[in-house]
Amino acid sequence: GDSVTQMEGPVTLSEEAFLTINCTYTATGYPSLFWYVQYPGEGLQLLLKATKADDKGSNKGFEATYRKETTSFHLEKGSVQVSDSAVYFCALQRSGGYQKVTFGIGTKLQVIP
Amino acid sequence: DTEVTQTPKHLVMGMTNKKSLKCEQHMGHRAMYWYKQKAKKPPELMFVYSYEKLSINESVPSRFSPECPNSSLLNLHLHALQPEDSALYLCASSQEFIYRGLGNDQPQHFGDGTRLSIL
Numbered sequence: 001g002d003s004v005t006q007m008e009g010p011v012t013l014s015e016e017a018f019l020t021i022n023c024t025y026t027a028t029g030y031p032s033l034f035w036y037v038q039y040p041g042e043g044l045q046l047l048l049k050a051t052k053a054d055d056k057g058s059n060k061g062f063e064a065t066y067r068k069e070t071t072s073f074h075l076e077k078g079s080v081q082v083s084d085s086a087v088y089f090c091a092l093q094r095s096g097g098y099q100k101v102t103f104g105i106g107t108k109l110q111v112i113p
Numbered sequence: 114d115t116e117v118t119q120t121p122k123h124l125v126m127g128m129t130n131k132k133s134l135k136c137e138q139h140m141g142h143r144a145m146y147w148y149k150q151k152a153k154k155p156p157e158l159m160f161v162y163s164y165e166k167l168s169i170n171e172s173v174p175s176r177f178s179p180e181c182p183n184s185s186l187l188n189l190h191l192h193a194l195q196p197e198d199s200a201l202y203l204c205a206s207s208q209e210f211i212y213r214g215l216g217n218d219q220p221q222h223f224g225d226g227t228r229l230s231i232l
Contacts, residue, residue, distance in 0.1 A: 032218040043117070043203050043223035044156070051218040089155055093218070099144075099210055100169075101221060103155035 002027040006090045006104035013080055013111050021075040021107045023064075023090035031092040033057075033066055033073040038087045038106070047075075047088070080111045116140055119204050119224035127232050128194060134227045136187040136204030144210035145187040146221065147179060148203040156203055162187060163210040194231045201226045 006023045013019060025033065032051045036044040048057030053068035062077045073090060090104040117138045126132050136145065144163050148156035161169040162181040170179075176198075178190040187204055205221040 034220060036220075036223075041225070043119075043205075043225045044221075045223065046220040049218060049220060099207065099219065100158065100161075106153070106155050108153075 002031070002092060002094060002102040004090050004092055004102050004104035006088075007107050008105055010108040010110055013109070015082055015111055015113050016079045017111075019075070019077040019080045019084075019109070021088055021090075021109070023073045023075065023104060025071050025073065025090075025092050025102075027092055027094060027102075029094060031094050033064070034091040034093065034101075035062070035064055035073070035075050036089040036091060036103075038089065040086070044089060080109070082111045082113055085109055085111045117204055117206055117222050117224035119202075119227050121227055122225070123228045123230075125230045125232060126191070126194065128196075130194075131190070131192045133191065134189040134202055134204075134229075136189075136224055137185055138206040138222070139185055140206065140222065141184075142206035142208055142222070143184060144207045145181065146205040146207075147187070147189050148205065150201040150203055150226070160189075161210055168210055191229075194229075196231050199229055199231045201228050 003026045034049045035047040037047045038044045048059040050057040050066035056065045064073050064075045087106045087108045089106045091101050120135045147159040150156045158171050159173045160179045165181045176193050180188040203226045204224045207221045208219045
């Protein structure tokens with residue numbers, strides 16, 4: 001079946017540091033890939049997405065590239081802020097049939113001033 | 114502001130009580146979802162409604178009873194819950210659930226959830 005693997009964390013960084021959160025997936029066909037972010041006390045929000053190989057999703061300074069050859073969708077940001085502290089979920093949605101989401105375990109990011 | 118509204122934000126209930134969680138969206142989405150999220154875990158799918166019909170029940174105990182009165186509203190009726198049911202309950206919506214040619218790239222839009230505590 002489909003699966004998503006991401007680092008569990010927590011990841012602790014100083015403000016303005018470079019961020020990478022790794023995500024790899026296993027799925028048949030050509031899934032769409034997503035990063036969702038969950039701030040404390042809130043639901044999940046879509047951060048970015050990519051729908052086919054070599055697509056780059058970007059939003060709020062975050063980027064991720066859909067790499068089919070390595071089945072990866074790593075999240076990066078050049079300079080994190082304290083306000084980026086949250087839990088980040090990598091997710092995939094299969095092609096065709098039911099559009100059911102498979103989530104990774106979530107990575108908690110703590111950014112300290 | 115979130116486009117999916119959930120009420121109440123917090124709920125404390127005893128194991129013999131009956132209560133309901135409510136969810137509303139006005140984005141014209143035809144798929145709505147209930148998820149359960151325990152601390153430090155990803156959301157777990159419970160139910161999916163597609164065009165107001167129940168499409169998926171992920172083997173959820175019958176003490177949870179979903180209802181979709183119309184395309185904008187989703188309820189979750191609770192009865193005789195157990196302490197292990199304490200969690201954050203998230204509602205979500207998306208344009209469609211069953212692939213009808215719109216592509217599989219439609220994200221889900223989540224509410225802020227109801228924090229449920231069972232005494």
